[in-house]
Amino acid sequence: MPDLALRERVLVTRDPAATRELAARLATAARPGDLLCLVGELGAGKTQFAKGFAVGLGIDDVVSSPTFVLMSEYAGRLPMFHLDLYRLADAADALAGGLIDERQLEGVALVEWAERLGDALPAGRLDVLIDGTGDDARRITLRAGSAEYARYLEAAS
Ligand SMILES: Nc1ncnc2c1ncn2[C@@H]1O[C@H](COP(=O)(O)OP(=O)(O)O)[C@@H](O)[C@H]1O
Ligand SMILES: [Mg+2]
Numbered sequence: 001m002p003d004l005a006l007r008e009r010v011l012v013t014r015d016p017a018a019t020r021e022l023a024a025r026l027a028t029a030a031r032p033g034d035l036l037c038l039v040g041e042l043g044a045g046k047t048q049f050a051k052g053f054a055v056g057l058g059i060d061d062v063v064s065s066p067t068f069v070l071m072s073e074y075a076g077r078l079p080m081f082h083l084d085l086y087r088l089a090d091a092a093d094a095l096a097g098g099l100i101d102e103r104q105l106e107g108v109a110l111v112e113w114a115e116r117l118g119d120a121l122p123a124g125r126l127d128v129l130i131d132g133t134g135d136d137a138r139r140i141t142l143r144a145g146s147a148e149y150a151r152y153l154e155a156a157s
């Protein structure tokens with residue numbers, strides 16, 4: 001069992017700008033084929049995180065919630081694929097239907113409500129667990145699913 005300290009890091013952000021800035025720093029670590037799972041209840045700040053990450057990738061477009069389209073694609077230093085599985089009736093079908101496919105190997109995929117994919121999620125991923133809603137500070141846990149993703153933990157500081 002690897003040392004948990006190498007795999008997990010907890011940060012606190014006091015406002016949405018701080019969450020976006022954290023995400024922008026993490027984006028400097030992004031490599032093609034990366035998968036980031038954004039987990040947290042409605043209003044936790046998953047989309048705020050995605051907005052900041054896009055800034056870090058040099059994306060000029062406004063990133064909004066892809067809830068109604070399931071996936072939005074943006075061009076930056078790397079392509080960014082922003083998915084939101086909230087409205088998905090059957091997450092397993094999303095995989096079968098090619099929602100997450102080899103096209104995304106060229107870029108980095110950020111998936112809101114990724115936990116809906118359950119066991120279908122690969123171990124090679126970064127989990128971004130956001131705790132808190134409303135005006136509360138957010139406790140953001142970065143968890144590297146494999147050693148390769150530990151570079152995000154370093155980029156967080
Ligand atoms: N520290 C914080 N980090 C992120 N969002 C925050 C924070 N504090 C307050 N907020 C607010 O919480 C809301 C988060 O919304 P959003 O990112 O759309 O959530 P989600 O995508 O998780 O449903 C925004 O209105 C944002 O302004
Ligand atoms: Mg959202």
